[in-house]
Amino acid sequence: MARKHATDSPLLLGNQLCFAIYSTAHAFNRVYKPLLDKLGLTYPQYLVMLVLWERDGEPVKSIGERLFLDSGTLTPLLKRLEAAGLINRTRSTEDERQVLIALTPQGQALREKARAVPQAILAASACSVTELSAIKNELVALRDRLNAAVGE
Amino acid sequence: MARKHATDSPLLLGNQLCFAIYSTAHAFNRVYKPLLDKLGLTYPQYLVMLVLWERDGEPVKSIGERLFLDSGTLTPLLKRLEAAGLINRTRSTEDERQVLIALTPQGQALREKARAVPQAILAASACSVTELSAIKNELVALRDRLNAAVGE
DNA sequence: TACAATTGAATTGCACACAATATGAATAAT
DNA sequence: ATTATTCATATTGTGTGCAATTCAATTGTA
Numbered sequence: 001m002a003r004k005h006a007t008d009s010p011l012l013l014g015n016q017l018c019f020a021i022y023s024t025a026h027a028f029n030r031v032y033k034p035l036l037d038k039l040g041l042t043y044p045q046y047l048v049m050l051v052l053w054e055r056d057g058e059p060v061k062s063i064g065e066r067l068f069l070d071s072g073t074l075t076p077l078l079k080r081l082e083a084a085g086l087i088n089r090t091r092s093t094e095d096e097r098q099v100l101i102a103l104t105p106q107g108q109a110l111r112e113k114a115r116a117v118p119q120a121i122l123a124a125s126a127c128s129v130t131e132l133s134a135i136k137n138e139l140v141a142l143r144d145r146l147n148a149a150v151g152e
Numbered sequence: 153m154a155r156k157h158a159t160d161s162p163l164l165l166g167n168q169l170c171f172a173i174y175s176t177a178h179a180f181n182r183v184y185k186p187l188l189d190k191l192g193l194t195y196p197q198y199l200v201m202l203v204l205w206e207r208d209g210e211p212v213k214s215i216g217e218r219l220f221l222d223s224g225t226l227t228p229l230l231k232r233l234e235a236a237g238l239i240n241r242t243r244s245t246e247d248e249r250q251v252l253i254a255l256t257p258q259g260q261a262l263r264e265k266a267r268a269v270p271q272a273i274l275a276a277s278a279c280s281v282t283e284l285s286a287i288k289n290e291l292v293a294l295r296d297r298l299n300a301a302v303g304e
Numbered sequence: 305t306a307c308a309a310t311t312g313a314a315t316t317g318c319a320c321a322c323a324a325t326a327t328g329a330a331t332a333a334t
Numbered sequence: 335a336t337t338a339t340t341c342a343t344a345t346t347g348t349g350t351g352c353a354a355t356t357c358a359a360t361t362g363t364a
Binding site: 010011012013015016017018019020023024025027028030031032047050051053054067111115118121123124125126127132133136138139140142143145147148150 | 162163164165167168169170171172173174175176177178179180182183184195199202203205206218219220263266267270271273275276277278279284285287288290291292294295297298299300301302
Binding site: 178181182185211212213223224226227228243247248249250251 | 311316
């Protein structure tokens with residue numbers, strides 16, 4: 001018998017998919033950092049900008065739904081983006097509970113500089129678009145099952 | 153022409169593997185939370201315990217290397233584990249720069265309660281061990297390439 | 305042996321992330 | 335119309351993460 005404790009196997013760090021995801025997320029962050037520093041953004045801020053570049057003028061709620069983040073995270077983050085002059089936060093006139101997030105001209109303009117980012121990431125991953133896309137699809141499917149499990 | 157801006161495709165949130173990883177990591181965290189609450193641990197604290205259950209008495213540095221975390225993150229985290237009575241922090245006599253982390257009896261005992269965690273996660277993922285293992289291996293390979301890219 | 309360079313932790317400062325709570329606005333129920 | 339409930343955002347508190355700095359201990363080198 002080579003193994004002493006077969007029941008420990010699930011508790012081994014190297015066997016845990018979850019740690020693989022956790023550590024890969026950090027690795028991505030380290031690759032993104034120098035690229036995003038040039039744009040003056042953190043990674044979560046970059047995600048918010050991606051959402052706004054796709055659809056401008058969204059309320060905080062729908063940005064949070066797309067990114068799976070709540071107001072406790074987004075409110076201070078959005079205030080920093082506003083302080084940086086990239087967005088405006090204005091309370092909706094139709095529904096005063098909502099705060100609408102709109103890009104400023106600088107926020108719009110930043111999109112051009114951001115185009116260089118994905119290719120740099122692709123290069124760092126040393127992987128084909130096809131392969132990355134395959135992993136992405138598997139993860140999205142897994143993520144949705146996990147979120148479904150949490151929501152009972 | 154169906155697509156107006158083919159060059160925008162890499163900037164679309166849904167196309168980014170990185171966001172898939174980021175959001176899956178959060179989804180895992182949400183699944184882990186109620187399970188780890190019973191153990192009185194956060195997810196990063198759980199990772200440290202996994203390391204210690206594999207090898208006890210390690211210095212902070214080597215724990216950090218295994219988890220890709222630095223002292224700025226680990227020092228306060230380890231102090232909280234010490235305050236919880238799960239570990240002891242003692243400065244090494246051979247090399248006084250090092251702080252050795254050792255499990256207390258309570259820390260050892262917690263391992264038994266932790267055995268229930270991986271199966272619960274597996275159930276939430278609604279996925280076979282084989283599939284999860286395959287994704288894990290792809291991610292570890294990707295992570296290592298990313299870390300290599302950062303280290304020049 | 306001196307003494308510069310390196311190393312391992314700790315500290316500080318900033319930015320998430322989320323639970324819990326609060327607040328004001330909108331909607332539903334009576 | 336009044337009240338209760340729900341909804342969207344903000345606030346507070348705790349716990350990561352990481353860059354930058356500090357400090358003491360160790361190692362390398364002349």
